[in-house]
Amino acid sequence: MRPEINLKHCKACDICVYMCPNDCFSRGVDISDRGYFAAVVSAPEKCFNHGRTKKLICELCVLSCPDQAISWKDESTGDEGSGNEHQTG
Amino acid sequence: MDIFDFYRKDQWPHVFCPGCGNGTVMNCFFRAFDKVGWKLDNTVFVSGIGCSSRIPLYINSDAIHTTHGRAIAFATGIKLSRPELDVVVFTGDGDLGAIGGNHFINGCRRNVDLDVICINNNIYGMTGGQASITTPHEYISTTTPRGNREYPFDLAEIAVAAGANYVARWTTRHVHELTKSIVASLNKKGFNFIEVVSQCPTNFGRRNKMADPSALLEWFKESSVRRDKARAAAVDHVDLNLAGQITTGEFVSRERECYHERTGGSSHGDGH
Numbered sequence: 001m002r003p004e005i006n007l008k009h010c011k012a013c014d015i016c017v018y019m020c021p022n023d024c025f026s027r028g029v030d031i032s033d034r035g036y037f038a039a040v041v042s043a044p045e046k047c048f049n050h051g052r053t054k055k056l057i058c059e060l061c062v063l064s065c066p067d068q069a070i071s072w073k074d075e076s077t078g079d080e081g082s083g084n085e086h087q088t089g
Numbered sequence: 090m091d092i093f094d095f096y097r098k099d100q101w102p103h104v105f106c107p108g109c110g111n112g113t114v115m116n117c118f119f120r121a122f123d124k125v126g127w128k129l130d131n132t133v134f135v136s137g138i139g140c141s142s143r144i145p146l147y148i149n150s151d152a153i154h155t156t157h158g159r160a161i162a163f164a165t166g167i168k169l170s171r172p173e174l175d176v177v178v179f180t181g182d183g184d185l186g187a188i189g190g191n192h193f194i195n196g197c198r199r200n201v202d203l204d205v206i207c208i209n210n211n212i213y214g215m216t217g218g219q220a221s222i223t224t225p226h227e228y229i230s231t232t233t234p235r236g237n238r239e240y241p242f243d244l245a246e247i248a249v250a251a252g253a254n255y256v257a258r259w260t261t262r263h264v265h266e267l268t269k270s271i272v273a274s275l276n277k278k279g280f281n282f283i284e285v286v287s288q289c290p291t292n293f294g295r296r297n298k299m300a301d302p303s304a305l306l307e308w309f310k311e312s313s314v315r316r317d318k319a320r321a322a323a324v325d326h327v328d329l330n331l332a333g334q335i336t337t338g339e340f341v342s343r344e345r346e347c348y349h350e351r352t353g354g355s356s357h358g359d360g361h
Contacts, residue, residue: 009101013108013290018303036107063120063264066112067102068092 001052001072002044003061009069012036016061016070022046025061038069050075095119095129097149104143108302110261110287111141114208117264121271132175135164137189139181140215141208141287158189161196164203165348172349175275176202182209182223186242190222193244197251200279201348206271207244207282210289218292229296245284249341254279256340260286260309263337270339279347286335313337 003024005016010032017025017039024047028037044050048058053074062070093101105111129150136142136152137160145152155163164176185193185207196203212230213219220230220237223244227236245258255277259267267285274281288294288305299305316338 011102011107013302015108015113015302015306018306060264063116063268064113064261065116066105066107066109068096068112068116 001049001056002047002075003041003049003070004073005039005041006069006071007032007038008034009067010034010036010038011067011069012038013066014039015064015066019060019064020047021058021060022048044075090120090123092116092119095122095149096147100147103147105140106289106291108288108290108305109140110210110285110289111144111208113261113264114141114206114267114285114287115144115147117268118206118271121268121275124268124272125275127175127275131173132177133164133167134177134179135160135167136179137181137184138215139184139213140210140289141179141181142184144179158184158187159192160184161189161192161203161205164205165196165199165201168201168203169349169352172202176204178203178205180205180207181214182207182211182242182244183213183221186244186247187222194247194251197248197253197280197282199348200252200254200345202278203280204274205280205282207284208287209244209284210287210293211241212289212293214289214292218296224293228293230293231296245282245336245340248280248282248284252280252345253282253341254345254347255281255342256284257282257338258284258286258335258340259337260306260313260335261288262306262309262313266337273339273342277342278350279345286337309335316340 024043025039026042028039032038049056132150134145134148134152136145136154138157160178160180164178168176209223211223213221218230219232222242224230224237226240245256248256255274257270288302290302294300294305312335314334316336
């Protein structure tokens, strides 16, 4: 599984960049549709959950994201993880 | 589990500032809520006034947004009239400790079956950054431009002294510990109080050279001391002063009888 950032929710607080122990995230350089420099998942292969499909560990980025913008995406199938299929109203 | 099952999708994204800790607390709370297996249909969320008291507006459940400081009083009434409902109070430091201080102390004393989550952001964030009762000593706010001369309240120690069943304090940097603590408090009867020291980058951090949310989280990480170690290190500390520390951990976990058990409980709930 790899973390994925929902650009509709991210407010570019960069808490994930600070929290990730493996530096998977980096500060954004491109402006999102909402006008924020949303963080990007620059090194998903460094994530503790790289190659895992269940019993995820760490999850500091998902838990600490104040906007619930980070969710897990399965690398092998390309299916969207939980939390991302939802549409904002 | 999809975390958005618990939220009102039409209200999302929320209005909290970028980097506000309220979202983190919501995230941890609903992971714990899911783990405990509570149902939204059987839960009432009560809040007062403040940034953190906006949280029930985003929850897909029955909620009551009450007058300033009176969240615990309203929640006590709900619990006594409908004992079968689970009542959760989301409140802030100004709401719970300042204007609602007496309700808080007497709620702990009565030991009503409530789960109170106090998001302490060290400032009156919604009204523009005035010093609150939990603003640390020497820290700057709009009403204390030369540093706060007062010492802050220690809400968790007050709850211990007043007789709450479960008291814990964590920060938004300790997300896993906070989730475990919420699980423990939801599983317990009686007045369960969790204080979450949270970041307010807009009104607290910006004036105290910590405008970046990650700077505030680093401050929490550096100044947090576990309670068992803290007692040995400093007996007479005041939490969150300039040279001080944030004592984190589980303060107390006891099995006092709750209010509706003492008063017969169901006799109040017959009216519905």
